[in-house]
Amino acid sequence: MADEIDLAQQHEELFRELALRVARRHSRSSSSEARRCLDCDEPIDAGRLALVPWATRCLDCQLEAEARKRRA
Ligand SMILES: [Zn+2]
Known part of the structure; x- marks a missing residue:
């Protein structure tokens, strides 16, 4: 029984390490x-x-957005 608990604990630690x-x-x-x-x-x-670095759009959409702004 003690062996099973040890084994279960080892598995738990292994699993936690992997998950981390x-x-x-x-x-x-x-x-x-x-x-x-x-x-x-x-x-x-x-x-x-x-x-x-502050870009919120890809280049295509940025150009599109600026074109829209210019048209408006
Ligand atoms: Zn885009």
Whole structure:
């Protein structure tokens, strides 16, 4: 019985460690890669974000939005 409890605890620790790793990887990738465009919900190009860190739209939608603004 004690062995089963030990085994169960080992499994629990292993599982927790794995879950932590997945969660860390997930939070890292979502903070670095996934800024999405307000309009089309596509990921904003990393090169564009490097040049324009405050960008909320992809280049296409930004141009479209500025064209709309100019027309208005
Ligand atoms: Zn877009």
